[in-house]
Amino acid sequence: MQIDWVTVAAQIFNFLILLFLLKRFLYGPIVKAMEERRALVGAQMREAQERETQAEQEARKHRDARRELEEQHDELMQQARAEADDRRRQLIDQAREEVEGIERRWHENLRDERDAFIRRLREQMGREVCAVSRQALADLANRDLQAQVVTVFIGRLGGLDEQRREELRAALANADRGPTITSAFELSAGQKKDLATAARGVLGGDDNVRFLRAEELLCGVELGVGGRKIAWSLDSYLDALEEALIAALERETAEEGESTEGRAAAHE
Amino acid sequence: MNAAVRLTPDELIFFHLGSLPISATLVFSWALMLIMVLGSWLITRRLTSDVEISRGQNFLEVIVAGIRDQIEAMGVSRPELYMPFIGTLFLFIALSNIFAALIPRFEAPTGSLSTTVALALVVFIAVPIYGISHRGLLGYLKQYIEPTPLMLPMNIIGEISRTLALAFRLFGNIMSGSLIVGLLLAIAPFAFPVVMRLLGLLTGVVQAYIFAVLAMVYIASATRIVKGAAPEQAEDAA
Numbered sequence: 001m002q003i004d005w006v007t008v009a010a011q012i013f014n015f016l017i018l019l020f021l022l023k024r025f026l027y028g029p030i031v032k033a034m035e036e037r038r039a040l041v042g043a044q045m046r047e048a049q050e051r052e053t054q055a056e057q058e059a060r061k062h063r064d065a066r067r068e069l070e071e072q073h074d075e076l077m078q079q080a081r082a083e084a085d086d087r088r089r090q091l092i093d094q095a096r097e098e099v100e101g102i103e104r105r106w107h108e109n110l111r112d113e114r115d116a117f118i119r120r121l122r123e124q125m126g127r128e129v130c131a132v133s134r135q136a137l138a139d140l141a142n143r144d145l146q147a148q149v150v151t152v153f154i155g156r157l158g159g160l161d162e163q164r165r166e167e168l169r170a171a172l173a174n175a176d177r178g179p180t181i182t183s184a185f186e187l188s189a190g191q192k193k194d195l196a197t198a199a200r201g202v203l204g205g206d207d208n209v210r211f212l213r214a215e216e217l218l219c220g221v222e223l224g225v226g227g228r229k230i231a232w233s234l235d236s237y238l239d240a241l242e243e244a245l246i247a248a249l250e251r252e253t254a255e256e257g258e259s260t261e262g263r264a265a266a267h268e
Numbered sequence: 269m270n271a272a273v274r275l276t277p278d279e280l281i282f283f284h285l286g287s288l289p290i291s292a293t294l295v296f297s298w299a300l301m302l303i304m305v306l307g308s309w310l311i312t313r314r315l316t317s318d319v320e321i322s323r324g325q326n327f328l329e330v331i332v333a334g335i336r337d338q339i340e341a342m343g344v345s346r347p348e349l350y351m352p353f354i355g356t357l358f359l360f361i362a363l364s365n366i367f368a369a370l371i372p373r374f375e376a377p378t379g380s381l382s383t384t385v386a387l388a389l390v391v392f393i394a395v396p397i398y399g400i401s402h403r404g405l406l407g408y409l410k411q412y413i414e415p416t417p418l419m420l421p422m423n424i425i426g427e428i429s430r431t432l433a434l435a436f437r438l439f440g441n442i443m444s445g446s447l448i449v450g451l452l453l454a455i456a457p458f459a460f461p462v463v464m465r466l467l468g469l470l471t472g473v474v475q476a477y478i479f480a481v482l483a484m485v486y487i488a489s490a491t492r493i494v495k496g497a498a499p500e501q502a503e504d505a506a
Binding site: 003006007008009010012014015017018019021022023025026029032033037039040041 | 278288291293294297298301304305308309312315316317318319321325328329332333336348351352353355356359360377380381382383385386387389390
């Protein structure tokens with residue numbers, strides 16, 4: 001166990017060489033690589049941080065844009081809903097007006113139809129009544145209805161009061177034509193003669209009496225002097241019948257209208 | 269020569285270079301140096317600063333970073349200045365001891381008193397060099413007359429004795445380790461020497477660590493403006 005100074009010197013030399021070589025091949029390159037990596041990682045971290053910041057900004061921008069879009073969407077939806085409500089109300093009003101128009105027209109049509117029906121009915125009834133009366137009178141008295149009508153009319157002329165006769169005479173004096181007897185049927189020569197006589201009895205004088213035919217008189221006979229008239233026909237009876245019928249139909253229509261309005265209200 | 273009798277590889281002469289006898293200490297030192305330099309060169313010639321690195325680079329980085337962290341832990345402001353010196357000391361001693369424990373017939377150069385004296389002398393010279401470069405010649409020399417000029421002889425004796433202690437501590441530990449293994453091989457040649465080898469592996473690395481740490485502590489105390497009690501404490505611990 002002794003110190004060999006040659007070896008000591010050699011080992012010092014060896015150590016210094018080793019120190020130099022390791023510094024050259026180990027510490028230098030390794031430290032350099034580590035520092036470079038540290039710088040690289042730092043740069044990457046900074047870059048990543050910048051990207052993150054950028055991404056956050058982008059995300060915030062997107063969120064804002066989306067919120068704005070949602071707000072716009074809500075606004076548009078409200079607007080559309082309001083417009084739809086307005087349109088619905090308009091359509092309902094329009095439909096109501098149309099329905100009311102249709103109802104009005106229907107009522108008018110109904111009225112027209114009723115009037116036409118009544119007219120037709122009156123004519124028909126007049127004819128029927130004439131026919132029935134004619135038949136009944138013929139059956140009962142063995143005389144036809146026309147003769148009976150003429151008789152009744154002549155009786156009526158004879159039964160006129162003095163005031164009436166005066167009015168008729170005054171009318172005749174002012175008239176530019178003579179008296180006219182209008183009948184719904186063809187008069188026989190005897191009937192014409194009786195009627196002319198009766199007329200002259202009422203009017204006085206011997207004016208020539210003109211005979212005319214008019215179907216619409218309905219089994220009736222009429223004496224026209226100037227603007228005045230004395231008549232007998234089924235018209236007066238039929239007028240009463242017509243009034244009764246119109247009253248009945250109007251009642252019926254009013255009831256129908258009420259029930260229709262009730263149904264319409266229930267639909268609304 | 270019997271291994272049990274031979275205390276140091278200095279006694280095993282391999283060949284003579286002219287009149288100079290070349291001992292096993294030098295031969296194994298050169299072999300070790302060759303392995304270290306060649307290994308470093310092979311790995312560091314393909315270094316990358318990328319995040320993906322090779323296993324070898326990772327291994328060397330762990331070692332270098334570990335040494336630097338240890339130096340930094342002693343409160344030194346610029347560890348990169350001392351790292352080559354302290355790192356080389358540690359790696360040479362540690363690898364020498366590890367190879368001796370793992371490779372049969374490898375004689376640890378640190379088992380030679382000549383080697384340990386040489387390393388202690390290197391430290392002995394490095395301390396004033398670092399101290400003067402940091403504090404200047406006067407600043408460095410002033411520490412020998414502190415706290416009072418009366419302490420000058422004591423300080424000088426302390427400087428020499430700690431260098432001797434450095435050399436003998438390492439030599440004694442390594443030499444005794446290999447001696448014990450040699451003796452045990454003669455007495456109980458089975459599993460027991462293996463256990464002692466493992467123990468030698470542990471003490472080898474620990475001694476390398478102690479040597480490097482003490483060297484660093486001496487340098488740190490020489491370079492520091494205000495002296496601390498750290499060197500003495502560390503030496504007591506060793």
